[in-house]
Amino acid sequence: MCQNHGVAYIKPGEVEIQEIEYPKLALGDRKCEHGVILKIVSTNICGSDQHMVRGRTTAPAGLVLGHEITGIVIEAGRDVEYIKVGDLVSVPFNIACGRCRNCKVGQTGICLNVNPARPGAAYGYVDMGGWVGGQAEYVMVPYADFNLLKFPNKDQGMAYIKDLTLLSDIFPTGFHGAVMAGVGPGSIVYVAGAGPVGLACAASCHLLGAAVVIVGDMIQERLDQAKSFGCEVIDLTKDTPLEQAIAAIIGVPEVDCFVDCVGFEARGHGSNSGTELPATVLNTAMAVTRAGGAIGIPGLYVTGDPGAKDKAAQEGSLSIRIGLGWAKSHSFYTGQCPVMKYHRALMNAILYDKIKIAKAVNVEVITLQDAPRGYKDFDKGAAKKFVIDPHNMIMN
Ligand SMILES: NC(=O)c1ccc[n+]([C@@H]2O[C@H](COP(=O)([O-])OP(=O)(O)OC[C@H]3O[C@@H](n4cnc5c(N)ncnc54)[C@H](O)[C@@H]3O)[C@@H](O)[C@H]2O)c1
Ligand SMILES: [Zn+2]
Ligand SMILES: [Zn+2]
Numbered sequence: 001m002c003q004n005h006g007v008a009y010i011k012p013g014e015v016e017i018q019e020i021e022y023p024k025l026a027l028g029d030r031k032c033e034h035g036v037i038l039k040i041v042s043t044n045i046c047g048s049d050q051h052m053v054r055g056r057t058t059a060p061a062g063l064v065l066g067h068e069i070t071g072i073v074i075e076a077g078r079d080v081e082y083i084k085v086g087d088l089v090s091v092p093f094n095i096a097c098g099r100c101r102n103c104k105v106g107q108t109g110i111c112l113n114v115n116p117a118r119p120g121a122a123y124g125y126v127d128m129g130g131w132v133g134g135q136a137e138y139v140m141v142p143y144a145d146f147n148l149l150k151f152p153n154k155d156q157g158m159a160y161i162k163d164l165t166l167l168s169d170i171f172p173t174g175f176h177g178a179v180m181a182g183v184g185p186g187s188i189v190y191v192a193g194a195g196p197v198g199l200a201c202a203a204s205c206h207l208l209g210a211a212v213v214i215v216g217d218m219i220q221e222r223l224d225q226a227k228s229f230g231c232e233v234i235d236l237t238k239d240t241p242l243e244q245a246i247a248a249i250i251g252v253p254e255v256d257c258f259v260d261c262v263g264f265e266a267r268g269h270g271s272n273s274g275t276e277l278p279a280t281v282l283n284t285a286m287a288v289t290r291a292g293g294a295i296g297i298p299g300l301y302v303t304g305d306p307g308a309k310d311k312a313a314q315e316g317s318l319s320i321r322i323g324l325g326w327a328k329s330h331s332f333y334t335g336q337c338p339v340m341k342y343h344r345a346l347m348n349a350i351l352y353d354k355i356k357i358a359k360a361v362n363v364e365v366i367t368l369q370d371a372p373r374g375y376k377d378f379d380k381g382a383a384k385k386f387v388i389d390p391h392n393m394i395m396n
Helices: 047-053 154-159 161-168 170-180 196-207 220-227 242-250 280-288 322-327 343-351 357-361 371-379
Strands: 004-011 014-020 036-044 069-076 088-091 138-141 188-192 212-217 232-235 255-260 289-296 331-333 363-366 385-388
Touching (some): 014 371, 047 371, 154 161, 161 357, 170 196, 170 289, 170 343, 188 280, 196 220, 232 242, 255 280, 280 289, 363 371
Antiparallel strands (some): 004 014
16 A cells, blocks of 8 residues: 655644545545546645645644645546546646536636535635645546646656646746736736745736736845846835835836735735735725726635634625726736646746746745745745655656
C-alpha cells in the first residue's frame, strides 16, 4: 500500500504535515471510472488557503489543503479515454463535471454537480464540496478527460515546471481578472494587491498589451517585485488619496480598468493601512475607474466570515457605494476563475516564451516538510509564491 502525506489545517495559524489516506478512485461507494490518481509534481500555497489558515472561514480542523496541483497520472479509471498513465498534467482548481449547463458553456467555476452545498467546487477548500486537497504526495482527480490539461512534452514540461505550475490557478485567475476588467492594447490599469494573484494579473495585463499597469499595496517588498517587471507602483501606507497618486503617474485621477486582487481581508490606506476595511477596494474601484470602465474582482468575498468585526460582514454583507458604480455605468465581474477557459492558451504563452510568469510572482520551491514555514512566510507578506515539491522532482 502506497503512503501519502499532506498539509492539514489544524487551527488558526497552524498547519501540519500528516499521514493521510492514499486516494481511492471512488466517489462515495462507487468506482470513479472517469477519474485518475496523480503523483503530484508541484502544488502551490495560495492566498485563498491563507483565509482558512488565518481562521477567517469555517474550515474544519483536519482539512487537507491544496487546490493548485500539477502531477503525473499513475492510475486511470476505465472510462478515461484521452488522458493516459504517464501524462504530465495541470489540474484546474475548479472541479467541473463537464455535463451540467454551466460546464457546457465554459462556466466551470460554478459547476452544478460537484458540490451539494452550492455551485462550484475545489480541492481542499472549505465549502467547496469536501474534496481532498492536493498539498500532498498523491491526489484523486474525478473528471480527468474534461478537466486536465496535458503538457505536450514531459521533458519540456519539467523544464518549465515553475511557470506551468501556476496554470492551476493564479496565472489564469490574474489573467481572467484583467480580461474581465476589459484590459487590452493601450489600456491603463490599476491592480489592487501585489500578492501572487495581483502580480500574475499585472504580468497578464502586459501580455494583453496594457499601456500602463499600476499596482497598489502596502508591502514594499511586493511593490518592488511589481516594479521589477515594469509596473508603476503606489505605496498605500502613504496618506495620499489614491486618485492623487494615480494622477501623479498618468496625469488624470482615473484608470480604464481596475482589478481587485485583494478580497475581503482588505486594509485601508495611509493611517488606516493596518486596519481591516473589507469594502475598501470595491469602493475605491468605483472612485478611480472612469465612467464606462470595468472592474474585475478575482479577490475573494465570502458568505461567512467568523473573524469579521461587525455583524453584517460576518455574513458577507459589506457597505459598498453601489450608487457611484451605477452612476458611472461600471461593469463588475466576480467569482472563481474558470481556469479551463484560459489554461491552454496561457500554457502556450509560457512554452513559447511570451511571458516569464514564475519570475513575475517570484516562485520559491520548497519541500512538503517545509510547507508550514511557507505558510508563515507567505502570511508575513513575503514577495514569493511558494511551490511545494512533494517528491523532490523539481529540486533534484
Ligand atoms: N477568483 C479566484 O478564482 C481566485 C483564485 C485565487 C485567489 N483568489 C483570491 O485572490 C486574492 C489574492 O490572492 P493572493 O494569493 O495574491 O493573496 P495575498 O493575501 O498574498 O495578497 C493580497 C495582497 O493585498 C494587499 N492589500 C490589502 N489591502 C489592500 C488594499 N486596500 N489595496 C491594495 N492592496 C491591499 C495585501 O498587502 C496583500 O499583499 C485572495 O482573496 C484570494 O483568495 C481568487
Ligand atoms: Zn489558489
Ligand atoms: Zn458541471
